[in-house]
Amino acid sequence: MNCSPAHGLTRPIRFFAGMGRKYGVEWWILCTGATVILAIILMAIFSPVIAPFDPYLQDAGPQLAPPGAIHLMGTDNLQRDVWSRIVFGSQTILLISVLAAIISSFFGILLGLISGYAGGVVDRSLSLVMDAVYVFPGLILAIALAAMFGPGVLNITFAVAVIYIPTYFRLVRGQTLAIKQELYVEAARAIGATSFTILSRYIFPNVIATTVVVFTLNVADAIMIEAALTYLGLGLPPSIVDWGMDLAMGKKYLPSGVWWLVTFPGMMISLLALGFTMLGEGLAEILNPRLLER
Amino acid sequence: MRNLFRYIISRTLMTIPMVLILLTVIFVVLRLMPGDPVSAMLGGHAPEKVIEQKREQLGLNRPMHIQYADYLWKICHLDLGESMVLQQEVTETITEKLPATIELTFFGMLITLVLGIFLGAYAADKRRTMRDSAIRLYGIVVYCIPVYWLGLMLQLVFGIWLDWLPIAGRTGPRIFPSDFERTGFYLLDTLLMRDWSSFGDVLIHLVLPAFTLGLTLSGIFVRLTRANMLDVLKADYILAAESRGIDHGKVVYGHALKNAFIPILTMMGLQVALLMAGAILTESTFSWPGMGRLLLERIYLRDYPTIQGVIIVFALLVAFISLLVDIIYAVVDPRIRY
Amino acid sequence: MNPGDTILKIQDLHVEFPINIGTVRAVQGVNLELKKGEVMGLVGESGCGKSTLGFSILRLLRPPGRIAGGSIVYRGQDIVKMGRKDLLALRGSKIAMIFQDPLTSLNPLCSIGEHFVETLTTHERSIGRREALERSGKMLESLGIACDRLREYPHQMSGGMRQRIMIGLALIMNPDLLIADEPTTALDVVVEAQFLDLLGDLKNRFNLTIILITHNLGNVAQLADRITVMYGGAMAEVAPAGSLFDRPLHPYTRGLLASIPNIKLDQPKLMTMPGSPPDLVNPPGGCVFHPRCPLSIDLCPTQRPPVFSLDGHLVSCWLYRDSS
Numbered sequence: 001m002n003c004s005p006a007h008g009l010t011r012p013i014r015f016f017a018g019m020g021r022k023y024g025v026e027w028w029i030l031c032t033g034a035t036v037i038l039a040i041i042l043m044a045i046f047s048p049v050i051a052p053f054d055p056y057l058q059d060a061g062p063q064l065a066p067p068g069a070i071h072l073m074g075t076d077n078l079q080r081d082v083w084s085r086i087v088f089g090s091q092t093i094l095l096i097s098v099l100a101a102i103i104s105s106f107f108g109i110l111l112g113l114i115s116g117y118a119g120g121v122v123d124r125s126l127s128l129v130m131d132a133v134y135v136f137p138g139l140i141l142a143i144a145l146a147a148m149f150g151p152g153v154l155n156i157t158f159a160v161a162v163i164y165i166p167t168y169f170r171l172v173r174g175q176t177l178a179i180k181q182e183l184y185v186e187a188a189r190a191i192g193a194t195s196f197t198i199l200s201r202y203i204f205p206n207v208i209a210t211t212v213v214v215f216t217l218n219v220a221d222a223i224m225i226e227a228a229l230t231y232l233g234l235g236l237p238p239s240i241v242d243w244g245m246d247l248a249m250g251k252k253y254l255p256s257g258v259w260w261l262v263t264f265p266g267m268m269i270s271l272l273a274l275g276f277t278m279l280g281e282g283l284a285e286i287l288n289p290r291l292l293e294r
Numbered sequence: 295m296r297n298l299f300r301y302i303i304s305r306t307l308m309t310i311p312m313v314l315i316l317l318t319v320i321f322v323v324l325r326l327m328p329g330d331p332v333s334a335m336l337g338g339h340a341p342e343k344v345i346e347q348k349r350e351q352l353g354l355n356r357p358m359h360i361q362y363a364d365y366l367w368k369i370c371h372l373d374l375g376e377s378m379v380l381q382q383e384v385t386e387t388i389t390e391k392l393p394a395t396i397e398l399t400f401f402g403m404l405i406t407l408v409l410g411i412f413l414g415a416y417a418a419d420k421r422r423t424m425r426d427s428a429i430r431l432y433g434i435v436v437y438c439i440p441v442y443w444l445g446l447m448l449q450l451v452f453g454i455w456l457d458w459l460p461i462a463g464r465t466g467p468r469i470f471p472s473d474f475e476r477t478g479f480y481l482l483d484t485l486l487m488r489d490w491s492s493f494g495d496v497l498i499h500l501v502l503p504a505f506t507l508g509l510t511l512s513g514i515f516v517r518l519t520r521a522n523m524l525d526v527l528k529a530d531y532i533l534a535a536e537s538r539g540i541d542h543g544k545v546v547y548g549h550a551l552k553n554a555f556i557p558i559l560t561m562m563g564l565q566v567a568l569l570m571a572g573a574i575l576t577e578s579t580f581s582w583p584g585m586g587r588l589l590l591e592r593i594y595l596r597d598y599p600t601i602q603g604v605i606i607v608f609a610l611l612v613a614f615i616s617l618l619v620d621i622i623y624a625v626v627d628p629r630i631r632y
Numbered sequence: 633m634n635p636g637d638t639i640l641k642i643q644d645l646h647v648e649f650p651i652n653i654g655t656v657r658a659v660q661g662v663n664l665e666l667k668k669g670e671v672m673g674l675v676g677e678s679g680c681g682k683s684t685l686g687f688s689i690l691r692l693l694r695p696p697g698r699i700a701g702g703s704i705v706y707r708g709q710d711i712v713k714m715g716r717k718d719l720l721a722l723r724g725s726k727i728a729m730i731f732q733d734p735l736t737s738l739n740p741l742c743s744i745g746e747h748f749v750e751t752l753t754t755h756e757r758s759i760g761r762r763e764a765l766e767r768s769g770k771m772l773e774s775l776g777i778a779c780d781r782l783r784e785y786p787h788q789m790s791g792g793m794r795q796r797i798m799i800g801l802a803l804i805m806n807p808d809l810l811i812a813d814e815p816t817t818a819l820d821v822v823v824e825a826q827f828l829d830l831l832g833d834l835k836n837r838f839n840l841t842i843i844l845i846t847h848n849l850g851n852v853a854q855l856a857d858r859i860t861v862m863y864g865g866a867m868a869e870v871a872p873a874g875s876l877f878d879r880p881l882h883p884y885t886r887g888l889l890a891s892i893p894n895i896k897l898d899q900p901k902l903m904t905m906p907g908s909p910p911d912l913v914n915p916p917g918g919c920v921f922h923p924r925c926p927l928s929i930d931l932c933p934t935q936r937p938p939v940f941s942l943d944g945h946l947v948s949c950w951l952y953r954d955s956s
Contacts, residue, residue, distance in 0.1 A: 135312075136316060136612055137570040138571065139575070144323055224438075231578075254454065262446045266447065269443060270440065277438050422696065531736060531738055539722070540750060541720060627740075
């Protein structure tokens, strides 16, 4: 039996290199994105282990200390450790943006399938509303919703989720319309398949591949919207650690040259969004090269 | 020309249902969603009697369909109600703030278009080279940098470390806008008054916010332009033009870009949403006294009529710009007119 | 230059397209000589490199395609080594080209007039817009199109009309060589016949030399003086048109001719050629055609055949190694 560790490693290496040759740059974009996401997910899961300080602890060090050996990313005005807040903040943003994308994809796909399959008045009225919401600036809608709902993790999640429903709706509806005309769907109908069977067995599986790409890009967007809302002071109570809120707080001290309070949270938001965008772009090129060009 | 005119009329009429739906969506979001605006406005702990009074004053205790009809009726008369915090017509407040936002978005868009379209076209022409990859990477990275963070970083570098540019407001402390204000577009106003020192001041205040907005959005335009240019460059008429001895640069940046511009234009209508979202965040970062800052200020003050008014104006702007885009579309593309 | 003088001489031309999985060798060592005033038919199945050869004459290969070796000498100048300025002056003015699909070969956003004006002003700096339009109008009328259609856009014209406009654009500078890349593929049969008549007519009127690239042997039979048959990026056979049809030498040419339906012959079944076109990334060794050749001998898979000259035919096949 040849079980040396080197032998165990060659197979994955060969797989990665093979994919790299097959798809070129796109494969490496995908891998980079996945690595970034994985790192931040690990950071969120093992926050208590990774963070050297309690993110709420108010006398972790001197006030507004620049980055150094003890405080990797410095301290804020309330003497809290910025790096620890970054580590714990990853939980908030990941939870909200991924949950929001799940909620909006659920409703968007469902409504899109129904609208595209049913046609007629249902389709026309749903499409009109969805199109109107689609062209309306999502952030403004989210701001209005977040203001109406008040602060809270679930509230901000819903506020972010609502604005992406039309994206999924339009995508799924269009594909449903096309697939509905396919011969195999006609055939299924001819042998007496119910609408539910046709939707769940024939149309849904065909739609899901492209939805995966849109989902990934949607999470990237949701990350930036979530952070935007909290940056504007909406959506979350101050008792929660969040990158957007830290950014807003750091903004106050920027004119006095305190750069570390804005640089690090913003960098993390960009990095996380970049991770999901790269994953999405890579997937799109590999699954369906024409998807993003529309 | 007759055809073009007829197209513009019919396209304008088609805007009406869209506006109506947008207004309805806003109505639904602000009135039917869980959460009572009045108690939210009064802080949630106000006595029952005060809440009731306020509801009456705002007409919120009437049946929904009457409220809805009243809401539309008033908008038709450009009446957005009166602020609850300040004794001021909402329309008036908005006309005061709107030019600032338009000035910012106009220059932001200009920077985006120039940068995005040029870089995208260049990348498509040089496809599969290092330069192409670098530009594509720029597009992806820039897209992922939140506009508010980019604003803060530019403030840090150019405003604080280098101290070249101001980081807040539309004018410096020694400039009084009332001296030259006419239209509210300060750059235009100072130009009309030939007030050069104020013009310079207004201009340097515009640089950072406009670049922040423009750079962030340019990422998307790089990608759109590149993708569309790649399609167009494959077209036979490009090869045909080159076969007639027309210079490559002229073919790429003339023939091809003109054709690629049509789908880009269609997409531009959709990017308006991003532009406005970006403007709100940029205004907040740069203390730019426009619509976005107004909206946020009034949200903190819970000034319900003003919030509604601002959102309505944004909706109207969206509808207007998409109309404008379609008209430009018809002017550029002869196939639409006939 | 007198009729019969060599106008274009292609020697050992190689064209490559580097792609992810290797290099496509689209043209591999083609030699071709063109005489002033003749019509040369260039035939072969799709992917045989005939269009690529046509495009490389004007160096219009799309990236990443490139000329990897050889020379294309036009009136004493090597186009392969030509500078950018000279090349631009050559394109459209001395050597013109028309394309497969007239529907997509005109810029949809430019009027017909703009196309002409642009071409004319590119080559003749001094010409005014007015004069350019006047000359274009005359050209259109000579092609049977009313000159007031200059103001119209491509989408307002029929396919046949657009093809004639393409011709007008190609001929407006009075070129002496016209490369026609599958010019009739996108047209319906009636228009196709009219178009070929027109081409023959124009050839005499403008004193043209034509390279007619097509996969339709019927087209070349009607127009061409000589025919070059290409296979797998290489030249298989060159022969005068009549002689090629009567007495094809190369096994591939024979297969090609046998696969044309002929109502005069009582064929029980249409001949088809077994196998598929070669993979040009990893072309078969020796003669490219040998895996499909019914007459292949032991020399074929190992050595590439040189060109043998026989009864006015040039043929690249080992079967004729003793004949010349």
